[in-house]
Amino acid sequence: MKSLRHALILAIAFFCTLSGSNSTALAQNWAQWRGGNMDGISSAKNLPAEWDKSKNVVWRTELPGPGGATPVIWDDHVFVTSTDGDDLVLICLDLDGKLRWQQKVSQGDKVVRGDEGNAASPSPSTDGKHVYVMFTNGALGCYDFDGKSVWSVDLQERFGQFKIAFGMTSTPVLYGDHLYLQLIHGEGNPQTREAVIAALDKSTGETVWKTGRPSEAHSENEHSYASPTIYKDKKQAYLLTHGADYVIAHDLNDGHEIWRCGGLHPPTRYDPTLRFVASPLAIANLIIVPSAKAGITLALKPNGKGDITGKKEHQYWSFNITPDVPSPLVLDDIVYLCRQNGNLIALDKATGEQFYEARTHRDRHRASPVYADGKIFLCGRDGTVSVCKPGKEFELIAQNRLEEGLAASPAIAGNRIYLRTFNALYAIGSK
Helix, strand or coil, X not given: CHHHHHHHHHHHHHHXXXXXXXXXXXXHCECCCCCCCCCCECCCCXXXXXXXXXXXXXXXXXXXXXXXXXXXXXXXXXXXXXXXXXEEEEEEECCCCCEEEEEEEEECCCCECCCCECCCCCCCEECCCEEEEECXXXXXXXXXXXXXXXXXXXXHHHHCCCCCCCCCXXXXXXXXXXXXXXXXXXXXXXXXXXXXXXXXXXXXXXXXXXXXXXXXXXXXXHCCCCCCEXXXXXXXXXXXXXXXXXXXXXXXXXXXXXXXXXXXXXXXXXXXXXXXXXXXXXXXXXXXXXCCCCCCEEEECXXXXXXXXXXXXXXXXXXXXXCCCCXXXXXXXXXXXXXXXXXXXXXXXXXXXXXXXXXCCCCCCCCCCEXXXXXXXEECCCXXXXXXXXXXCCEEEEEEECCCCECCCCEEECCEEEEEECCEEEEECCC
């Protein structure tokens, strides 16, 4: 009996060590679009506040073509997607910025809205063994760290042709053993619209489950450029999808709908040209939900059931401005919204009370804000990165100009900031 109890204690200790190591790895690396915890926050330290094209640039590696995808970093591997002529490629670099390999995933680039983006817009993700990559044409693949293809899928062949103006920019979310997709698009009969939510086995690419996502949205509001995310706390975890006028919670095991919340694009002032671009942010006990341009930002409680639209008991607060394109950031007791014009808004997390709205850099802001080492980083489309101090009072620490177009959100790992401009990948750090 004693030996059995001793063996059980050792097994529990081993599991806790393994879980702790994985958590540490996620914190130290930047495993997907908004980091290992999907919240835009890194534990990295000793990051510079100031840089330019030569100051505090550890390296700059020219890329074969433009793209808007955030790089991901795991230990000494840096992954980024790009265009290369008409080819759509996955690139792996080492921590010195040297090319390890380049793999063609698909072909057929599509440039949208002039300088706004192209097919290399969804961001890759990694679990430390494999890297998963998608392009706006629905090409989705899994590769090992040596660049060998493990599996590939054409999402349009599997789930139906995309009907979306600027390509399927939504980044899949990697969680547990699954890769979760939201394919929200299409126009037509409400009963036959093409929105699909699906979970794929990350080892094989096989469909674990798929489900529809009905809504009353019409015209361009059926299109979503946002990405799904995961809500999790000590008691529950579920998938959040965002688009077609609703944020919806889905069961992770079979995709069934747990709750939905509309009212984000009210029918009384419905604009058929607007659609969701910014993605929700989910932390324990709080979900921050942006909406379409000129819409609201909603703070939701996580324990809803059924249709919770307009039900105050499921809301913390509503704020009458949305960030439109950049996704929210939450630090301690403050919610930060970066508007597309570069204004930074700080709100009380509990009440929605506004502490300030302050101008940073007057240019389009497409990237989502990230935080590390006491600094919030906001990226303008012209390559200007504003560095702000968190808190109830606005403080601009620095503004840094690379003089290259930039739409990708930053990635932070080790003691470096990785910036993917339209020309190159930069590693910013103190030399």
